[in-house]
Amino acid sequence: MTMNLHFTKMQGAGNDFIVINGIDQPFQLTAEQIQTLAHRQFGIGFDQLLLVETSKVADFKYRIFNADGSEVAQCGNGARCFVRFVVDQKLSNKHEISVETASGIITPKLENNGLVTVNMGAPRLSPSEVPFIADAAANSYVLEVADQQITISAVSMGNPHAVQIVDDVEIAPVVALGSQIEVHPRFPERVNAGFMQIIDEHHIKLRVFERGSGETLACGTGACAAVVAGIQLGRLQSPVKVSARGGELHIAWQGGNSPVMMTGPAVAVFTGNIEI
């Protein structure tokens, strides 16, 4: 049986999504159907699919699916697009909205200037809190990949990140190395691989090879994880501007259990219907 899905295509710093109202339009998609929709030639094309639903514990719930169909727990750029979608669709008259995700409740706020600030919650850093790493004894360690030894900082923003510092992010082997780090045996749940170039203590350039989606033009949780890693290593100071290929994000973190605050754009590109 086919169904007709109404969707909104959105982007946040170039990380692109389709957002679907699952409240008025309840449905289920298989991983294969999501892969087809995500395909840039045979489908609509997107990095992640976001599904807005009702919640018993927050204003809304949203679910996140990578382009390969895997469901994941957190998405920073998606959280900004989520609030823009909810406000534009008049699903709420609030501009600061609590949203249940698979890794807890976060609160995105649509600012008067059109940017969105998200309280992403505290990063998880200790090995016991970063269960995505097998056998980790510390959150910064050496990983053997492709006959190289790479120093990685492991940070969970609700989803797993392995961040490394590079001299020049433009020539870093983000796809070649990132695709191997993503599936490295140390990461049983796979991982998002970040490549960060430090420009100065308040500015980095970042590229991320995302788990389940490949390299994207920006990764919100990746930006939070990179800034947290840089601050932990004594190389960065809050606030930090993150320049991604698709735009800029601003990240602030006061350390410890304080939340990571992320500010950036969220833009609706077009709406459409697709038979699936």
Ligand SMILES: N[C@@H](CCC[C@H](N)C(=O)O)C(=O)O
């Ligand atoms: N693009 C996202 C992250 C999406 C999920 C990620 N690929 C994962 O598998 O954890 C962001 O902006 O944070």
